[in-house]
Amino acid sequence: MGWIRPYLIVLMVMAVWSIGSAADLFNSYLIPSPWKVCGTARKLVVSGALFRHMAVSFYRVIIGFAITVCLAFPMGLLVGLNKTSRSIWEAPLNFVRHVPPLATTPILILWFGIGEASKLTVIVLAAFFPIFLNTVSGVANCDPKLIEVGKVLGYRPFDRLVRIILPAAFPSILVGLRLGIGYSWRALVGAELLAAAAGLGYMIIEAEQISRPDIVLVGIFTIGLLGLLIDVLFERMSNRLMPWYGGDKGYVQG
Amino acid sequence: MSRVEVSDLLKTYFLRGRPIDALQEMTFVLEDSSFVAVVGKSGCGKTTLLRIICGLEQMTRGSVRFIRHPGVEENSPKVSIVFQEPRLMPWLTVEQNLAFSLVKESDRIRVKDTVDSYLNLLGLKLFRDAYPSQISGGMAQRVALGRTLCFDPDVVLMDEPFGALDAFTRRHLQRELVNLFMSQRKTILFVTHDVDEAIFLGQRVLVMDQGRLVKEVSVDLPYPRNPLSRECYFLREEIISFFFAS
Numbered sequence: 029m030g031w032i033r034p035y036l037i038v039l040m041v042m043a044v045w046s047i048g049s050a051a052d053l054f055n056s057y058l059i060p061s062p063w064k065v066c067g068t069a070r071k072l073v074v075s076g077a078l079f080r081h082m083a084v085s086f087y088r089v090i091i092g093f094a095i096t097v098c099l100a101f102p103m104g105l106l107v108g109l110n111k112t113s114r115s116i117w118e119a120p121l122n123f124v125r126h127v128p129p130l131a132t133t134p135i136l137i138l139w140f141g142i143g144e145a146s147k148l149t150v151i152v153l154a155a156f157f158p159i160f161l162n163t164v165s166g167v168a169n170c171d172p173k174l175i176e177v178g179k180v181l182g183y184r185p186f187d188r189l190v191r192i193i194l195p196a197a198f199p200s201i202l203v204g205l206r207l208g209i210g211y212s213w214r215a216l217v218g219a220e221l222l223a224a225a226a227g228l229g230y231m232i233i234e235a236e237q238i239s240r241p242d243i244v245l246v247g248i249f250t251i252g253l254l255g256l257l258i259d260v261l262f263e264r265m266s267n268r269l270m271p272w273y274g275g276d277k278g279y280v281q282g
Numbered sequence: 283m284s285r286v287e288v289s290d291l292l293k294t295y296f297l298r299g300r301p302i303d304a305l306q307e308m309t310f311v312l313e314d315s316s317f318v319a320v321v322g323k324s325g326c327g328k329t330t331l332l333r334i335i336c337g338l339e340q341m342t343r344g345s346v347r348f349i350r351h352p353g354v355e356e357n358s359p360k361v362s363i364v365f366q367e368p369r370l371m372p373w374l375t376v377e378q379n380l381a382f383s384l385v386k387e388s389d390r391i392r393v394k395d396t397v398d399s400y401l402n403l404l405g406l407k408l409f410r411d412a413y414p415s416q417i418s419g420g421m422a423q424r425v426a427l428g429r430t431l432c433f434d435p436d437v438v439l440m441d442e443p444f445g446a447l448d449a450f451t452r453r454h455l456q457r458e459l460v461n462l463f464m465s466q467r468k469t470i471l472f473v474t475h476d477v478d479e480a481i482f483l484g485q486r487v488l489v490m491d492q493g494r495l496v497k498e499v500s501v502d503l504p505y506p507r508n509p510l511s512r513e514c515y516f517l518r519e520e521i522i523s524f525f526f527a528s
Contacts, residue, residue: 174369192371
């Protein structure tokens with residue numbers, strides 16, 4: 029029966045929700061019944077509206093995430109490998125880190141308008157720090173004993189970077205990417221709530237304005253499920269890419 | 283093959299501004315294809331000596347010269363070291379860890395042949411696809427030894443490589459090392475704090491104390507040696523009593 033444990037809470041919530049709705053215990057405007065939400069979801073799927081919003085949001089996350097990786101990874105390497113650049117960048121980056129990305133949305137809208145640029149910037153701001161900081165710590169915390177092995181075997185600095193430091197930092201970098209994609213997903217939907225013409229966040233805010241809590245719930249569930257899906261896929265990929273790490277801990281006798 | 287001449291080596295550390303001599307007046311020669319053991323208490327400078335010889339640390343004064351042919355000094359000697367810990371790359375399999383020392387070899391077949399021969403020689407064939415986290419400490423240290431040998435160094439330095447192993451595995455690996463030495467005739471400098479191990483392995487035993495070379499003992503016994511023999515017993519007494527006297 030162990031397989032049921034991950035679903036236990038969901039099943040209980042569903043049960044309470046269904047029974048409560050059937051017995052008319054909830055205000056159906058505040059908490060629409062599960063079957064109503066399911067019906068709305070079906071209509072949104074059939075009409076293609078849900079997929080259109082999903083596609084828009086996905087597209088933004090993928091582009092924003094790609095930009096973030098291109099910025100955060102090289103900077104993380106630079107700062108992780110070089111103490112001087114660490115002392116230069118540490119204070120300003122810590123300042124930016126403590127500003128929630130959504131708090132910058134108003135000024136971003138002023139600067140970039142309500143087009144794609146402001147939303148992509150929010151994604152970059154949200155995903156940058158987990159990727160950057162995990163790259164820095166992965167690179168900076170590479171076991172110096174392993175680097176010495178490279179030195180003794182005549183590895184040049186570039187070979188040491190590629191064949192020792194980067195593989196050693198790889199688990200940490202993957203953690204950063206995984207956190208980063210989660211953060212960017214959350215920040216994006218937030219940005220879409222404030223300013224957008226399409227996307228899951230927009231779908232929710234539009235539904236609120238036309239008093240359709242069932243659509244709001246469909247939106248919330250979709251966002252949560254997609255976030256979960258991305259995370260699971262990422263974890264699968266991590267385990268596949270790092271067979272030496274976590275997953276396979278079989279012990280070979282010797 | 284190579285001969286190593288260490289002369290008048292001095293290494294001074296600064297600990298909160300105070301100079302501390304980790305090594306002083308170290309002078310000795312490693313003959314070509316000889317097996318020399320260095321024994322001493324922990325903190326006597328053994329590890330520092332090895333780190334200087336393989337270039338991981340700078341000496342304060344003195345010289346370490348590698349001579350390949352009589353009278354000709356080698357500028358880029360192939361020196362490698364087996365550390366106290368295996369220091370394997372956790373993301374590489376046993377096989378890939380051996381190939382790790384062949385980064386400059388572009389001929390794939392040559393790499394595979396070399397790696398295969400050492401996998402066989404060290405009894406690692408069954409574990410070739412295992413990751414370091416999946417093998418025992420003894421196996422891991424054997425892989426580390428294999429990695430060093432794949433590098434084909436002229437001089438092999440060993441820094442208490444069997445210190446962390448259980449007595450059975452240690453004895454087993456000591457015997458294997460003697461066999462390897464007899465078949466490959468590399469120049470080996472083996473550092474240990476275990477007097478028995480030094481006598482079992484070395485053709486000469488250098489005794490270190492407080493950064494100085496204080497005694498040298500030749501062990502004129504054929505390999506493989508019986509550690510319980512009379513000769514070994516007397517050598518052991520000679521070395522140990524020296525420590526108690528000082």
